[in-house]
Amino acid sequence: MRERMTDTLYGLGWGAVKRLPEPAAAALGRTIADAAWRRRGQGVLRLEANYARVVPGAGPERLAELSRAGMRSYLRYWMESFRLPVWDAARIRGGVEVTDLHRLTDTLGSGRGVILALPHMGNWDLAGAYLTTGLGIPFTTVAERLRPETLYDRFVAYREGLGMEVLPHTGGAAFGTLARRLRAGGLVALVADRDLSSSGVEVDFFGEPARMPAGPAMLAMQTGAVLLPAYLWFDETPVMKGRVLPPVQAPAEGTRKEKAAAMTQAVADGFAAGIAEHPEDWHMLQRLWSADLAPRTGTETGAGTEPGPAGPGPAGGEAGKR
Numbered sequence: 001m002r003e004r005m006t007d008t009l010y011g012l013g014w015g016a017v018k019r020l021p022e023p024a025a026a027a028l029g030r031t032i033a034d035a036a037w038r039r040r041g042q043g044v045l046r047l048e049a050n051y052a053r054v055v056p057g058a059g060p061e062r063l064a065e066l067s068r069a070g071m072r073s074y075l076r077y078w079m080e081s082f083r084l085p086v087w088d089a090a091r092i093r094g095g096v097e098v099t100d101l102h103r104l105t106d107t108l109g110s111g112r113g114v115i116l117a118l119p120h121m122g123n124w125d126l127a128g129a130y131l132t133t134g135l136g137i138p139f140t141t142v143a144e145r146l147r148p149e150t151l152y153d154r155f156v157a158y159r160e161g162l163g164m165e166v167l168p169h170t171g172g173a174a175f176g177t178l179a180r181r182l183r184a185g186g187l188v189a190l191v192a193d194r195d196l197s198s199s200g201v202e203v204d205f206f207g208e209p210a211r212m213p214a215g216p217a218m219l220a221m222q223t224g225a226v227l228l229p230a231y232l233w234f235d236e237t238p239v240m241k242g243r244v245l246p247p248v249q250a251p252a253e254g255t256r257k258e259k260a261a262a263m264t265q266a267v268a269d270g271f272a273a274g275i276a277e278h279p280e281d282w283h284m285l286q287r288l289w290s291a292d293l294a295p296r297t298g299t300e301t302g303a304g305t306e307p308g309p310a311g312p313g314p315a316g317g318e319a320g321k322r
Contacts (some may be wrong), residue, residue, distance in 0.1 A: 017082035025083055029075035037071045043073065043285040050288060054279045069280035073122075075236055077283065079124045083162060093134035095126060098242040103228055107247075108137065113182030113225035117216045117316075119193035120283045122232025122240050125162065128189065132163030139187035140165040142174050164189075169196065172235055175215065181227040192216050193271050194288055200261040201261045202290065203268040206276075209290040210268070211234045217263035229267045231274030233281040245270045 017025050037044055045078060046068045056064065082094075087095070107114050116139070118124060131137045143155060143166050156166045165181075167174040178188050193212050195201075200211035220227040227248040233241050248266045250259045275282045287293050 017079060018086045020083075022083070025079045029079035030072055032069040032074035036075075037068045046287065047071070047283075047285050049285045049292075050282075051279055053208060053289065054282070055274055056206075060124070064278055068102050070283065073281045074264050074283045074285070076234060077123045077125075079261055080123050084125060084129055087129070089133050090127050092126070095238065096130040096134065096240050096242065098130075098230075098244060099240075100171060101246045103244045103246065105135070105137075107226045107228075108185065108187060110203065111185045113223055114187050114217050115182065115225050115227045116244075117192040117227065117229050117267050118186060118189070119231055119275060121274060121278065121281050122234060122242070124191060124232070125159065126163050126240055127232055127242060129161070129162045131187070131189070137187055138163060139164065140167065140178060140181045141189050141190045142167050142169045142178070145149070153165040175219070178219055179223050181262075182223040188219065188225070190216055192267065194284070201264040203261075203265045203302060205268050205289065206239070206272055211290060211293075212268055214260045214264055216267060217250075217260040219246070220248070220263065221259060222258065227263065227267070229270035231271060231278075233274070233278035243274065245273075292318055 017028070019319045020028065044067055047070050048063045051070065052068045055062065058066065084092075104114055104116065114233070118127070128139070128141070131139055141159070142166055143159070159166050167177055171287060182188055190213075192215070195211040197213065199214060201214045201217075202209050203212050204210075205212075216227055219225060229245040229248065231243060231245075239290055247272075248263050251262050
C-alpha cells in the first residue's frame with residue numbers, strides 16, 4: 001500500500017506541478033519544505049546531524065537555520081525537476097551557470113572519456129538536462145532500483161526524456177557498459193557521495209570516516225578516462241551555479257586498491273570543499289558517516305549511483321532520497 005501511494009504521489013507531482021506557473025511552483029515548494037521542517041521528522045533531524053559535522057561549532061539555532069534552508073533547497077530541486085519536462089532548451093540553458101566547464105568540454109573534445117562525479121547538491125537533473133539539451137552532450141548514468149517497479153520506471157522514463165542513458169544499479173552489470181562508453185570518448189555522470197554497496201572505500205570526510213563508492217576511480221583507472229569532481233549550488237537568483245574541479249590523478253605508486261582509495265579520497269575532498277561553501281544545498285537526509293551506519297551484508301558492487309526517491313520524499317525520513 002505504501003509503495004503504491006508513493007508511486008501515486010510522485011505521479012501527481014509530475015502531472016500537476018509542471019502545469020503550475022513557475023512562481024507558484026516555487027512558492028509551493030517553500031510551503032512544503034517549511035511544513036516538513038516544522039514537523040521535525042527523521043529526515044530533518046538527520047539533515048541537522050549531518051550539518052553538525054559539516055559546520056563544526058554550530059549551535060542549535062544555527063543548525064535549525066541550516067536545516068530549514070536545506071529543506072527549501074531540497075524542495076527547490078523537486079519543484080524544478082517536476083517542471084523540467086516542460087522547460088524549453090532556452091530555459092534550460094539559461095538556468096545553469098558553470099565555472100570551469102572547459103575542464104569537461106575540452107577533455108571530451110580531445111576524444112577522452114570523462115567521469116563526472118557529484119555529491120547530492122543542487123539539482124542533478126537540471127545539470128543533466130543542461131548537458132544534454134543546453135550543450136548537446138549525451139551521457140550515461142546509473143539509477144538505483146526502486147520499489148515499486150513502476151516508480152523506478154517513471155524515473156528512468158523521465159531521465160531518458162531529458163536525454164540521459166540510464167542503467168540500473170544491479171550488481172556490477174552496469175560497470176562494463178560504463179567502461180565501454182568511456183573508452184568510446186563518452187561522458188559518464190555519477191552521484192558519488194554515498195556508497196550503496198558493500199565495496200565502498202573508507203575516506204576521511206570532515207574529519208570522520210565515511211564510505212564512498214570506489215566505482216568512479218576504478219572506471220578511470222581501467223579506461224583511461226578523466227575523473228572530474230564537481231558540485232552544484234543555488235543562490236538568490238533563479239540560475240543554479242556549478243563548478244568543475246581539477247582532474248583527479250591516479251597515484252604513480254601503490255596497488256590498484258590503494259590507488260582507488262587515494263583517488264576516492266581526492267574526490268571526497270573536492271566534495272567537502274563545495275559542501276563547506278554551500279552546506280544548505282547538500283541534500284543528505286540519510287546516514288552517511290560510518291559511526292551512524294549499522295553493519296551491512298550487501299553483495300552489490302556499484303560504480304556510484306544517482307538514486308531516485310525510495311520513500312515518502314521530502315517530508316519523509318531515511319527513505320526519502322534521490
